[in-house]
């Protein structure tokens with residue numbers, strides 16, 4: 524559906540060349556929700572602008588729907604871009620137009636007749652849950668409702684790809700979840716391919732099927748969201764994962780236990796699928812004569828399925844602890860030592 528091959532983007536600035544994106548290769552499949560996560564300056568906005576042809580790569584190819592966006596211009600670029608829609612952090616609504624007039628705007632530009640426009644707008648209003656708010660102006664809407672207008676407007680001309688530029692970053696946590704649910708429903712209902720950029724791992728966990736992690740213009744890690752949560756490789760990915768896995772209380776209790784119990788190891792154990800059903804902890808205690816103290820436990824849900832995390836303090840003889848960790852590994856259970864006593 525979307526193929527980025529060897530993409531590099533260099534901006535010419537008055538201080539010299541600045542490489543915003545460096546040698547990126549990505550494939551995004553039809554109908555998937557793909558997330559790009561990174562801190563500020565990582566190159567996410569540049570990536571999204573490359574996907575809709577607002578920026579041209581310095582080298583490389585951007586294929587969307589069979590069309591080489593990077594090497595197309597004029598009428599054929601405009602035509603290709605009709606199939607690529609976008610929603611924004613600050614909604615970018617027309618403030619002097621009502622909800623229904625905002626949604627109708629791209630239909631007017633596309634030359635859709637007045638009666639067709641009216642029925643399409645009503646369909647979209649229902650799809651995004653704005654019934655009864657058709658005549659309201661953006662200033663009379665909550666942030667979540669404004670983003671619903673943004674989504675309806677983006678879907679008006681039946682795009683094949685929806686790009687989301689930090690679409691929930693200006694919203695409170697509850698509204699963020701409601702908007703993410705809406706995007707997930709739209710993806711399922713319409714089979715729409717969604718590409719989103721964010722700096723929040725919560726967004727990735729909640730709706731994305733796959734994710735690419737960007738740092739200093741490069742994709743340092745990519746894969747299925749469940750795999751990335753279970754077994755993050757790069758340091759930056761581990762930081763993002765701990766954003767949603769470890770509460771501040773857990774961090775405090777880890778610090779406390781390290782002070783109080785200077786021996787043993789603190790280990791984050793991640794269970795997926797069948798492994799959640801095995802009584803593995805009691806097996807470790809019996810078999811290796813170790814003490815296990817549970818510090819934190821949680822089940823998290825991703826678009827690929829649930830996974831469970833336990834943070835435990837394992838104490839006992841050095842060799843026994845090693846053997847216990849070994850047993851987890853042979854059972855295909857991820858165990859990461861996060862602190863050594």
Ligand SMILES: Nc1ncnc2c1ncn2[C@@H]1O[C@H](COP(=O)(O)OP(=O)(O)OP(=O)(O)O)[C@@H](O)[C@H]1O
Nearest residue numbers: 534536541543561562563564565566567568569570
């Ligand atoms: N038009 C431009 N001209 C020059 N440099 C740019 C331009 N756009 C982005 N950059 C630079 O490219 C790098 C990547 O920026 P980009 O906006 O893509 O990152 P980002 O991950 O989206 O960060 P943010 O969330 O802060 O926007 C930054 O160093 C930025 O200053």
